[in-house]
Amino acid sequence: MEELKLKEFLPDEYLTLDDFLAEAYPADIADFIMRLEEEEQEYLFREKLSLPQLAEIISHLDYETQHYLANLLSDQDISDILSQMYSDDAVDFLGSMPVGKVKNILNLMRDQKASELQRLLGYDDESAGGLMTTEYLAFYSDLTAAEVLEKLRKISPEAEMIYYIYVISRTKELLGVLSVRQLLAAQPDIQLKDLMTEHVIKVEIDLDQEEVAHIFAKYDLLAVPVVNKKNQLMGIITVDDAIDVIEDEATEDIYKMAATADIDTGRLLASIKKRLPWLLLLLVGDLLSGSVIKSFEESLQTIVALAFFIPVLMDMGGNVGTQSLTVVVRGLATGDLHHSRFFRHLWQEVRLGIIMALILGATISVVAYFWQGNPSLGIVVGVSMFITLLAAIIAGTSIPFIIDFLGADPAVAAGPFITTLIDISGLFIYFTMANLLMEKLI
Amino acid sequence: MEELKLKEFLPDEYLTLDDFLAEAYPADIADFIMRLEEEEQEYLFREKLSLPQLAEIISHLDYETQHYLANLLSDQDISDILSQMYSDDAVDFLGSMPVGKVKNILNLMRDQKASELQRLLGYDDESAGGLMTTEYLAFYSDLTAAEVLEKLRKISPEAEMIYYIYVISRTKELLGVLSVRQLLAAQPDIQLKDLMTEHVIKVEIDLDQEEVAHIFAKYDLLAVPVVNKKNQLMGIITVDDAIDVIEDEATEDIYKMAATADIDTGRLLASIKKRLPWLLLLLVGDLLSGSVIKSFEESLQTIVALAFFIPVLMDMGGNVGTQSLTVVVRGLATGDLHHSRFFRHLWQEVRLGIIMALILGATISVVAYFWQGNPSLGIVVGVSMFITLLAAIIAGTSIPFIIDFLGADPAVAAGPFITTLIDISGLFIYFTMANLLMEKLI
Numbered sequence: 005m006e007e008l009k010l011k012e013f014l015p016d017e018y019l020t021l022d023d024f025l026a027e028a029y030p031a032d033i034a035d036f037i038m039r040l041e042e043e044e045q046e047y048l049f050r051e052k053l054s055l056p057q058l059a060e061i062i063s064h065l066d067y068e069t070q071h072y073l074a075n076l077l078s079d080q081d082i083s084d085i086l087s088q089m090y091s092d093d094a095v096d097f098l099g100s101m102p103v104g105k106v107k108n109i110l111n112l113m114r115d116q117k118a119s120e121l122q123r124l125l126g127y128d129d130e131s132a133g134g135l136m137t138t139e140y141l142a143f144y145s146d147l148t149a150a151e152v153l154e155k156l157r158k159i160s161p162e163a164e165m166i167y168y169i170y171v172i173s174r175t176k177e178l179l180g181v182l183s184v185r186q187l188l189a190a191q192p193d194i195q196l197k198d199l200m201t202e203h204v205i206k207v208e209i210d211l212d213q214e215e216v217a218h219i220f221a222k223y224d225l226l227a228v229p230v231v232n233k234k235n236q237l238m239g240i241i242t243v244d245d246a247i248d249v250i251e252d253e254a255t256e257d258i259y260k261m262a263a264t265a266d267i268d269t270g271r272l273l274a275s276i277k278k279r280l281p282w283l284l285l286l287l288v289g290d291l292l293s294g295s296v297i298k299s300f301e302e303s304l305q306t307i308v309a310l311a312f313f314i315p316v317l318m319d320m321g322g323n324v325g326t327q328s329l330t331v332v333v334r335g336l337a338t339g340d341l342h343h344s345r346f347f348r349h350l351w352q353e354v355r356l357g358i359i360m361a362l363i364l365g366a367t368i369s370v371v372a373y374f375w376q377g378n379p380s381l382g383i384v385v386g387v388s389m390f391i392t393l394l395a396a397i398i399a400g401t402s403i404p405f406i407i408d409f410l411g412a413d414p415a416v417a418a419g420p421f422i423t424t425l426i427d428i429s430g431l432f433i434y435f436t437m438a439n440l441l442m443e444k445l446i
Numbered sequence: 447m448e449e450l451k452l453k454e455f456l457p458d459e460y461l462t463l464d465d466f467l468a469e470a471y472p473a474d475i476a477d478f479i480m481r482l483e484e485e486e487q488e489y490l491f492r493e494k495l496s497l498p499q500l501a502e503i504i505s506h507l508d509y510e511t512q513h514y515l516a517n518l519l520s521d522q523d524i525s526d527i528l529s530q531m532y533s534d535d536a537v538d539f540l541g542s543m544p545v546g547k548v549k550n551i552l553n554l555m556r557d558q559k560a561s562e563l564q565r566l567l568g569y570d571d572e573s574a575g576g577l578m579t580t581e582y583l584a585f586y587s588d589l590t591a592a593e594v595l596e597k598l599r600k601i602s603p604e605a606e607m608i609y610y611i612y613v614i615s616r617t618k619e620l621l622g623v624l625s626v627r628q629l630l631a632a633q634p635d636i637q638l639k640d641l642m643t644e645h646v647i648k649v650e651i652d653l654d655q656e657e658v659a660h661i662f663a664k665y666d667l668l669a670v671p672v673v674n675k676k677n678q679l680m681g682i683i684t685v686d687d688a689i690d691v692i693e694d695e696a697t698e699d700i701y702k703m704a705a706t707a708d709i710d711t712g713r714l715l716a717s718i719k720k721r722l723p724w725l726l727l728l729l730v731g732d733l734l735s736g737s738v739i740k741s742f743e744e745s746l747q748t749i750v751a752l753a754f755f756i757p758v759l760m761d762m763g764g765n766v767g768t769q770s771l772t773v774v775v776r777g778l779a780t781g782d783l784h785h786s787r788f789f790r791h792l793w794q795e796v797r798l799g800i801i802m803a804l805i806l807g808a809t810i811s812v813v814a815y816f817w818q819g820n821p822s823l824g825i826v827v828g829v830s831m832f833i834t835l836l837a838a839i840i841a842g843t844s845i846p847f848i849i850d851f852l853g854a855d856p857a858v859a860a861g862p863f864i865t866t867l868i869d870i871s872g873l874f875i876y877f878t879m880a881n882l883l884m885e886k887l888i
Contacts (some may be wrong), residue, residue: 029647031664064664157630167609167626167668184609184626188599205471221693222473222506224686226609226668243685244666247692251663251780254696258703258776275798279769283806286765291813293757304753308746311753315735315760315869323728323862327721334700338693356717364725371733420765427757 034064063093070100083112092137095124133209136239142170150192176236220246260415289424300435321396321430322423328400357397365390380444392430476506505535512542525554534579575651578672578681584612592634618678662688702857731866742877763838763872764865770842799839807832822886834872
């Protein structure tokens with residue numbers, strides 16, 4: 005394999021590929037690998053990286069590269085790698101493999117880890133259970149500070165997050181939490197139960213990942229314990245996973261608002277499947293707009309100037325509606341806005357909408373008058389604009405609230421769909437008004 | 447003040463307001479306060495909450511509520527509160543006050559803290575310096591593990607983040623880092639310089655906050671040290687602040703893409719200022735679309751059916767362009783996409799675009815033919831659609847890359863503006879083609 009070619013992508017501070025692989029952070033090595041062609045990746049995976057190195061790198065690779073790597077390696081190698089990974093990362097890696105392979109691999113692993121992974125695989129990917137790791141620190145409440153510190157000295161490298169220490173009963177119920185900070189400052193012979201905070205911020209195992217992320221953002225936590233219905237400690241979620249969720253959820257919302265789905269991976273067929281169905285749906289909507297125009301064919305035949313204002317009426321309604329809608333969708337996603345504030349928020353938007361619709365309606369009215377020298381046309385365009393904009397603001401504000409209230413994701417309502425709906429109503433209002441004032445327009 | 451009325455908003459598990467204020471988390475008390483009217487807020491701030499409680503709550507309040515609180519309190523009270531806050535939160539609070547007041551307050555504080563805050567106020571809000579706190583742990587490299595553990599026992603409550611320990615020279619240069627985990631596991635008499643990792647992930651003080659957030663997300667860090675040009679340790683940034691940045695930057699991008707700005711606070715005039723200017727600009731763009739139609743007035747007069755396809759041509763170009771653009775804007779924001787991949791990405795999009803434009807162009811062509819019974823009209827509409835969609839994909843992909851390359855934020859290009867640009871070109875292509883084929887169309 006031409007190492008020279010690979011070197012082009014190396015960060016400047018490394019002279020050789022071997023230096024880079026030996027010294028760089030796993031996240032940087034992963035970034036490097038993801039920029040390579042498949043044959044180059046294969047060379048690195050097979051010839052250059054040891055299993056312990058791979059164990060560190062894998063969690064930073066994207067789904068496609070993990071999938072490719074899983075196909076290259078033997079089941080035995082994968083099981084060795086998995087036993088060196090944190091359980092949340094291991095489960096993600098297993099998620100990139102076919103079910104049959106997962107079964108074979110788990111059979112090769114030592115019993116305890118395998119059954120742990122098996123259990124974690126059972127949780128919904130997008131729930132607290134799907135995010136959690138089982139490497140945490142929990143001690144019984146009658147241990148003393150000195151005993152726990154002594155244990156920490158020996159076992160700490162095993163746990164993903166040693167900064168919070170959880171206190172549990174003999175039946176694994178979560179009783180409290182303390183920080184290493186508290187432990188260091190404590191008298192050696194004090195028991196955990198007298199040291200811990202009982203007021204623990206925790207999440208249930210089936211909580212949606214977006215809610216989990218809100219809890220991290222709100223309370224500034226480094227980790228949060230996950231419990232089942234019986235309040236037994238099942239695992240912990242660490243803040244790095246919460247960050248990934250926040251980024252992914254924002255991306256998902258942005259994509260939904262543009263009527264595309266998921267991140268493009270450069271696979272042609274997958275990309276077409278993600279975008280084309282939405283476009284075909286929108287095409288139907290636009291043809292409905294067209295048929296509104298067709299149903300007023302005679303008016304248009306009589307006054308062709310009506311057509312000049314089709315773009316401005318269509319677009320401005322969509323723009324105003326999208327503004328209102330975006331504020332609601334994002335507000336609901338970040339938790340800044342809540343159902344309970346619907347009427348208050350709607351009132352704010354309507355008040356704002358009346359003023360903006362007046363200004364924009366008056367502006368376009370004056371423009372239409374001077375451009376076409378026809379005062380009646382000015383009135384038709386201006387009044388239609390006012391009504392359309394107000395309707396757009398009310399629709400843009402209400403629809404995402406309603407969708408959220410029904411339990412679906414408000415972002416799906418977004419952008420193009422509301423715009424198409426507003427287009428159709430706007431054109432209808434415009435031509436109906438023009439029809440009513442037809443005699444004055446001629 | 448009617449406590450009864452306030453009680454309506456209390457979470458169910460608290461019976462009285464006093465219970466709630468005594469037991470709830472600062473973040474929950476802040477959420478509660480932000481839902482109240484100003485007089486109710488004043489009552490809580492003046493009568494119910496002690497200065498130490500306020501010090502804990504303030505960082506969770508939004509800008510407006512911080513501003514309102516600063517107006518209620520005396521300079522002396524504020525200076526007492528500030529001395530109990532972490533310096534990054536204190537600086538944010540000072541940022542909500544007028545310059546004169548800040549000066550008075552800093553004069554009332556003890557010298558060291560005041561000059562620290564003064565210095566922090568000098569950094570750009572959206573840079574590493576603006577995010578960092580000066581409460582961190584740093585020790586000289588010749589101290590032993592036992593000495594440092596002994597110090598930690600005494601000073602840890604002061605520092606915001608004790609989980610990383612920074613190692614510095616006598617001139618404050620950053621030499622290395624170690625975790626409390628490493629310290630606990632170490633031999634008591636080993637010196638920090640033999641224990642630390644020299645390969646520290648750090649950021650320069652003027653780095654943009656978005657880059658800072660990327661570093662947290664990539665390397666899964668809990669805190670990152672901030673250094674000046676001389677590599678002297680100036681402060682640290684903690685992961686909770688990185689989370690806020692990630693959420694805020696995503697919100698900002700989403701708002702820009704909908705041509706609105708910043709979060710609405712319900713202040714009418716402020717909201718109008720944020721939305722109306724964009725709308726007026728877009729109005730001008732739409733009038734340009736209208737004048738394209740006007741310049742083909744005669745063709746339209748002859749074949750009124752041309753107007754029926756204005757909505758579909760305008761909308762589909764915008765939709766397709768927005769999809770391409772969204773993928774680029776979000777990819778550049780999260781770091782998944784980089785300048786260097788422009789041509790590769792453009793090629794992917796064009797390949798995808800050709801297929802989608804063929805399918806959509808053929809569909810609309812057939813629809814136009816059967817709807818209007820005019821094969822030539824079908825050809826005009828279909829071919830215009832194909833050209834417009836392809837142009838939309840190329841523009842939607844290239845423009846954000848170009849804006850990013852010029853050093854501006856690609857999100858400003860987004861949504862409505864590209865759409866308006868595509869509208870104008872799409873209409874122009876459509877009517878030009880119609881004109882060329884006029885004889886066949888009649």
